Amino acid sequence: MFFLKELEKTIQLHPSYFGPLIRSHIHRELLTKEEGSSTGKFTIVCVLDSFDISDGQVIPGSGAAEYTVHYKAIVWRPYKGEVMDGVVTSVMRAGFFVDCGSLQAFVGRAMIPSDIHFDGNATPPQWTDNGDQIVEKGTSIRIKIKGLRSEVDKMYAIGTMKEDYLGPLQN
Amino acid sequence: MKTIRSPPGLHYPITVVELAKKLGDEIARSSPLFNYYYMTTVTEGDKYGDVKEVEKKFPARFDASADGIITQWFIKNGSVIQRAGVNLVEIDEPCEHEVQFGSLCANCGKDMTEVDYLTDERNVDRATINMTHDNVSLLVSQREAVRAEEDAKKRLLAAKKLSLIVDLDQTVIHTTCERTIAEWKDDPENPNYDAVKDVQSFQLADDNVSNVAANSYYVKMRPGLKDFFDRLSTMYEMHVYTMATRAYAQAVAEIIDPDRKYFGDRILSRDENYTDKLKSLNRLFPTNTDMAVIIDDRADVWHYSDNLVRVPVFNFFPGAGDINASFLPKQQELVTPTPKKTLPEPTPATDKAADEGDGVPPISVAGNPAETVLTDSTNGALTDLGQQLLSMGSGDDPEVLEQQVKEQEKVIISQQTERPLLQKQLLLDQEDEMTEESEDPEETENGDTHVLEHHKHRHSLLHDDDRGLDLIEANLRRVHRAFYDEYQRKKAVPQGGRIAELKGEKSPKKRALEDSVPDVGKLMPRIKREVLGGSTIVFSGIIPLGMDVENSDFALWIRSFGAQVALNVTRQTTHVIANPDRKTTKVKRAARHPHIKIVNAEWMFQCCTRWEHVDETPYLIELDPTERSGSPLEDLEDDEVVGTADEEGEGAAESPVELDLSDDKWQSMGDEFQEFMDESDDTEGDNSNSDSESNRSDVSAQTESKRNKRKRKRVTSSADVSEGDDSDTSVNSTSRLQRRKKRTMERVTSLTNVVSADKSSGLPSPETTGPEEGQGDEDNKGADAVGPAADESDVDDGLEAEMMAEFEKSDSEEA
Numbered sequence: 001m002f003f004l005k006e007l008e009k010t011i012q013l014h015p016s017y018f019g020p021l022i023r024s025h026i027h028r029e030l031l032t033k034e035e036g037s038s039t040g041k042f043t044i045v046c047v048l049d050s051f052d053i054s055d056g057q058v059i060p061g062s063g064a065a066e067y068t069v070h071y072k073a074i075v076w077r078p079y080k081g082e083v084m085d086g087v088v089t090s091v092m093r094a095g096f097f098v099d100c101g102s103l104q105a106f107v108g109r110a111m112i113p114s115d116i117h118f119d120g121n122a123t124p125p126q127w128t129d130n131g132d133q134i135v136e137k138g139t140s141i142r143i144k145i146k147g148l149r150s151e152v153d154k155m156y157a158i159g160t161m162k163e164d165y166l167g168p169l170q171n
Numbered sequence: 172m173k174t175i176r177s178p179p180g181l182h183y184p185i186t187v188v189e190l191a192k193k194l195g196d197e198i199a200r201s202s203p204l205f206n207y208y209y210m211t212t213v214t215e216g217d218k219y220g221d222v223k224e225v226e227k228k229f230p231a232r233f234d235a236s237a238d239g240i241i242t243q244w245f246i247k248n249g250s251v252i253q254r255a256g257v258n259l260v261e262i263d264e265p266c267e268h269e270v271q272f273g274s275l276c277a278n279c280g281k282d283m284t285e286v287d288y289l290t291d292e293r294n295v296d297r298a299t300i301n302m303t304h305d306n307v308s309l310l311v312s313q314r315e316a317v318r319a320e321e322d323a324k325k326r327l328l329a330a331k332k333l334s335l336i337v338d339l340d341q342t343v344i345h346t347t348c349e350r351t352i353a354e355w356k357d358d359p360e361n362p363n364y365d366a367v368k369d370v371q372s373f374q375l376a377d378d379n380v381s382n383v384a385a386n387s388y389y390v391k392m393r394p395g396l397k398d399f400f401d402r403l404s405t406m407y408e409m410h411v412y413t414m415a416t417r418a419y420a421q422a423v424a425e426i427i428d429p430d431r432k433y434f435g436d437r438i439l440s441r442d443e444n445y446t447d448k449l450k451s452l453n454r455l456f457p458t459n460t461d462m463a464v465i466i467d468d469r470a471d472v473w474h475y476s477d478n479l480v481r482v483p484v485f486n487f488f489p490g491a492g493d494i495n496a497s498f499l500p501k502q503q504e505l506v507t508p509t510p511k512k513t514l515p516e517p518t519p520a521t522d523k524a525a526d527e528g529d530g531v532p533p534i535s536v537a538g539n540p541a542e543t544v545l546t547d548s549t550n551g552a553l554t555d556l557g558q559q560l561l562s563m564g565s566g567d568d569p570e571v572l573e574q575q576v577k578e579q580e581k582v583i584i585s586q587q588t589e590r591p592l593l594q595k596q597l598l599l600d601q602e603d604e605m606t607e608e609s610e611d612p613e614e615t616e617n618g619d620t621h622v623l624e625h626h627k628h629r630h631s632l633l634h635d636d637d638r639g640l641d642l643i644e645a646n647l648r649r650v651h652r653a654f655y656d657e658y659q660r661k662k663a664v665p666q667g668g669r670i671a672e673l674k675g676e677k678s679p680k681k682r683a684l685e686d687s688v689p690d691v692g693k694l695m696p697r698i699k700r701e702v703l704g705g706s707t708i709v710f711s712g713i714i715p716l717g718m719d720v721e722n723s724d725f726a727l728w729i730r731s732f733g734a735q736v737a738l739n740v741t742r743q744t745t746h747v748i749a750n751p752d753r754k755t756t757k758v759k760r761a762a763r764h765p766h767i768k769i770v771n772a773e774w775m776f777q778c779c780t781r782w783e784h785v786d787e788t789p790y791l792i793e794l795d796p797t798e799r800s801g802s803p804l805e806d807l808e809d810d811e812v813v814g815t816a817d818e819e820g821e822g823a824a825e826s827p828v829e830l831d832l833s834d835d836k837w838q839s840m841g842d843e844f845q846e847f848m849d850e851s852d853d854t855e856g857d858n859s860n861s862d863s864e865s866n867r868s869d870v871s872a873q874t875e876s877k878r879n880k881r882k883r884k885r886v887t888s889s890a891d892v893s894e895g896d897d898s899d900t901s902v903n904s905t906s907r908l909q910r911r912k913k914r915t916m917e918r919v920t921s922l923t924n925v926v927s928a929d930k931s932s933g934l935p936s937p938e939t940t941g942p943e944e945g946q947g948d949e950d951n952k953g954a955d956a957v958g959p960a961a962d963e964s965d966v967d968d969g970l971e972a973e974m975m976a977e978f979e980k981s982d983s984e985e986a
Contacts, residue, residue: 080280090305090436093319094270095277097306106309108270108277120326123432137436147280149273156273156308158280 001082002045005075008068009034013056015063026053026067034073036102040150042077043102078103078157080148085169086159088139091125093118096135098143103155107143111160113167133168140169173237173262175204178291179255182209187250188230197240201289204235204260205246236289239264269312271298277309300457304410304439305417316457324688327408327462328658333651333691335407336455337434338467339415339423340493341484343399343640345391346423347491351593352389363596366487366633367391373422388419388494390426391487399640400433406651407464410437412450414472417442452478461690464650466643468493475727477692480646483639483780489632490591596632642780649782653694661687700733702782707735707743711757712750713772729775732782740767748775751792762794769794 009030017025030051034044051071058065078084078100086100095108109118116129126136135141143159144166150156161167177183188206192198208230216222239262246252246259270277274284274295283294298310302319311319327333337343352370355361372389393399403409411434413420420440428434441447444454450472452460465479473479486492714723725748726736737744740760747761747769761767774790 092303092436093322094303094309094311094315104308106272106275106277108272110278121330123430124435145280147275147282149275149282149284151273154273156275158272158275158277160280 001077001079003042003075003077004048004072005042006070006072007034007044007075008070011067011069012059012064013067015065018065022056023053026069027051030069030071038102038153038155040152040155042075044073045076046074048072048074076101078145078148078155080145083142083144083166084159085140085142088135088137088141091127091135091137093120096127098141098159100143100157103157105143105145105157105159107159107161111146111158111162113162116167132170135168142166142169172242173239173264173267175236175259175262176291177252177255177257177259181255182211182229183255184251184253185209185231187246187248187252189248190244190246192241194241194244198235198238198262200236200238201234203232205233207231207233207252233259234289235260235262236291237262237264267312268294268297269315271295271310273308301443302455302457303443304437304455305443307443307445313458317459320456320459324459324462328688330408331655332406332408333654334456334463335403335409335647336412336452336463336465336467337409338465338469339411339413339420339427341468341486342466342482343393343396343427343485344423345393345485345487345491346388346494347488347592348386348388348494349488349491349590349592350387350389351590351596352488353387363633366635371426373426375416375418375422388422389488390423392427393485393487393640394635394637395640396427399644400428403644403647404433407647408437409433410439410455412439412455412465414441414444414447414450416440448472449474452476460692461688462654464647464691464695466647470728471724475731477696480643480650480695481728481779482643483776485637485639487633487635487637488592489595592632599632639780646782649698650691650695653698654689654691657689657694658687661689696731699731699782702732702784703729703778704733706733706745707737707741708746708748708775709737709740709744709757709761710748711755711761712753713748725772725775728779732779740764746770746774746787748772749792754794758792758794 011026011029011033013022013025013029031047035047037044048071051069054068054070056065056067084100084103084105086098086103086105088096089099089104090097093109095106095112098105098107112127113129116127116133116135119126119128122128122136124136126134128134141161142165143161144163145157146160147158148155177185185207186209188208190205191203192205198204208228210226210228212224212226214222215225241260242263243261244259245257245261252259266276266279266281268276268278268281268283271283271294274282276283276294281294283297286293298312298315300311300313300316301307301309302311302316303309323334340346352367353372355363356367356370358364367389370389370391372387374387400409411420411424413423415423417438417440420438424431424434424438439455444450450467452463452465452473456463460478463478465473465476466482467473467479468482468484470476470479470481708729710720710723710725714720714725720726720738721736730736734746735743740747740757744761744764744767747758747767749755749758749769749771751771758769761769768787769792770787770790771792774785774787777785777790
């Protein structure tokens with residue numbers, strides 16, 4: 001789910017950046033460092049334009065300046081039970097991996113409908129019901145999150161496609 | 172199925188009061204299983220201040236530590252549990268968490284890292300085996316791994332395939348970073364154009380090694396790779412297992428397998444390997460490696476696995492080495508210069524001299540800048556840095572790591588700036604010009620490409636003539652055939668299993684399947700051991716001084732082919748593998764025994780890569796006939812190489828004799844050895860002495876070595892003399908006598924005669940070589956040797972004297 005969230009970030013700037021363009025340097029630093037990063041709980045999707053930069057403070061000893069930036073960003077946080085679209089990245093006998101943006105999810109054998117079975121001899125290997133449902137590398141797929149765990153900067157998810165309207169997307 | 176045991180930390184003994192659940196009831200985690208009470212003494216005080224110890228009964232509740240259905244109670248109302256670890260109840264769990272992704276159960280989605288007051292074993296410990304190629308987060312349990320492998324085994328058997336683990340660098344491809352390659356590739360005029368025109372390049376996005384921007388990798392496929400994969404993919408399911416980074420492995424896979432039909436996603440790189448020192452079959456086949464075959468150019472990283480088919484190194488860009496071997500343990504030894512390892516027909520001597528023009532001189536002359544780069548580049552390299560290592564948590568010493576990284580940066584910079592290949596080519600061109608001026612050379616080289624008319628004499632540095640894949644394929648076919656032959660044979664006799672079943676032995680069906688699948692790890696060594704079985708090999712001038720010969724790479728390699736490796740030349744020795752440039756003492760000793768074949772290292776490579784006992788003739792080291800016969804009148808200086816056709820002929824003709832004699836040798840080896848030990852005390856001293864001498868001479872300055880050589884020469888020649896004398900006496904007796912003697916010796920197991928085996932195997936026996944040839948040869952030797960025998964005899968060693976004495980004695984007995 002997407003949220004608009006107010007965040008705070010401390011940025012250190014090397015003295016060589018001091019000058020009239022300092023604001024744009026801070027802005028660029030914020031964008032490159034923050035956009036796309038994951039805190040373990042959520043992923044920062046997009047930093048919004050208006051932000052508030054505090055006065056800089058020179059750190060004794062190094063000469064770098066420290067700025068505290070308050071900004072708003074669109075963040076994405078997955079929840080257990082959420083339905084998501086993703087792309088299959090790897091297919092194996094035990095299941096397959098789905099990338100849903102920054103979140104990698106695994107769909108295990110137990111989470112795949114029993115009429116879809118693994119075909120390891122196909123190239124590339126695939127999960128298929130020998131009909132129109134084929135899950136192979138690159139397939140767009142809709143899954144539901146069954147379990148979620150976050151580490152410091154990474155999230156793991158277990159997905160399922162064993163419910164109605166889940167599975168490969170036709171397009 | 173999970174059994175709950177009484178946990179530690181309760182007040183034992185405890186007495187069960189009432190079970191809360193019946194058999195077959197469903198139970199939720201942390202809901203009560205049963206009630207119990209325990210007795211303990213407490214201190215109680217009353218209102219008058221009296222304090223007394225009272226034994227009291229405390230009721231308590233026991234909570235279930237797992238969900239599931241109760242399948243068995245081990246306790247009943249009133250049971251007393253005396254200690255921790257007693258079985259209480261068995262619960263059938265709905266999910267056993269056998270597949271876990273990032274510590275989440277893949278089957279139920281629960282977090283496996285949660286620990287609470289009920290946890291008796293951590294759930295993450297249930298699945299600890301990784302069998303996926305491209306992910307480190309997906310783990311499975313032992314049981315699940317076995318199941319998966321059974322599935323895979325059935326699938327492979329049905330398709331009549333085996334698994335093949337393929338190494339990338341220097342096995343199927345060779346990579347360099349030198350941009351000279353790109354220039355050559357764009358220049359059809361360049362003599363190397365033909366060789367490099369199919370080289371493909373790529374860049375890695377996140378490659379910031381050594382701050383050199385946009386580092387390009389140039390990949391040369393081993394010649395015939397596509398066809399090789401095509402043919403092999405019908406027999407093998409192939410996996411890539413490389414010590415390179417994931418990005419590099421993917422990029423290379425894109426080149427060698429653009430359609431993904433050979434490897435699919437079965438690519439395992441350093442990033443998923445947990446350690447960067449070793450490759451392990453168990454990483455991919457955790458429980459069963461019966462059907463896995465490996466091809467790799469290095470055996471040490473596999474711990475000399477029995478499943479390994481070691482392949483000749485693919486070294487297309489001279490000196491580029493394996494750029495991904497950076498963090499691997501150092502290659503044990505420098506490989507001796509073998510310019511054209513896999514050339515089926517070794518170039519004759521005359522040709523060789525011209526041929527050497529493109530192999531050796533650039534190294535020795537260009538030498539110092541380029542050469543240092545080469546040696547470094549095999550060890551240092553230019554792939555992703557220590558970061559990854561650290562993140563993988565391999566407890567490496569950061570200092571060492573830093574050093575490696577620095578070294579590697581140095582290498583890449585030198586490769587990019589100094590361009591060793593370009594330098595070499597320039598030198599080569601210079602040399603060509605020189606030879607052109609001096610004479611009109613005949614074009615005899617087979618590996619060279621002559622592009623244009625006016626480039627006629629411009630030699631190319633790179634040779635596109637590697638035939639290694641053919642050899643690999645032949646070996647792999649052999650393994651595949653052997654495996655399925657044995658499988659069919661075993662499957663064809665399931666009667667044993669059936670009878671066993673009738674006899675009531677347990678689970679015959681399962682056993683039958685297990686038994687009928689042969690183990691590649693046993694099958695392959697068996698095939699390999701036949702190759703050089705019965706040979707005893709001595710290395711001389713091959714393995715660097717100060718190295719443990721027994722455990723050196725070469726020794727381990729050749730031993731896997733059934734050969735014995737000995738330290739000194741003895742009676743059992745059949746081959747001496749020597750450096751052709753140096754005449755060591757061992758070689759000289761061996762030279763006195765015509766049955767010992769003195770070959771160069773090339774012979775060993777040939778045997779070990781082709782898996783067959785290659786005819787030694789083309790690899791024999793040309794020895795001065797004087798060394799064979801030992802005439803001290805010959806001066807050392809005129810060490811000119813004379814064609815030794817007669818010796819080669821001898822060697823070839825001898826081989827059958829040698830084979831049947833080895834049996835004999837084995838029989839009497841024990842007593843002979845004993846006797847030898849008794850007698851050769853003084854000889855041994857001499858041996859070790861001369862050995863160390865030779866070793867010293869290897870490293871010492873030229874002059875000293877020359878002096879030593881001269882001195883040694885005298886010693887050995889005198890020894891040769893006595894040998895010559897010896898043979899003289901023996902051969903001068905009629906060949907019939909000789910034959911009779913040999914026969915009797917074989918009968919009597921030569922207990923009395925130490926020399927017998929040596930003699931009988933050493934001399935070309937009349938049966939095979941024909942009396943006149945053998946005799947003529949020996950006569951010559953004898954004639955050469957007779958003169959100086961007298962005045963040199965004081966230097967003679969004890970063994971020879973013994974030998975002569977024994978021999979004469981036996982002769983007189985015979986007469």
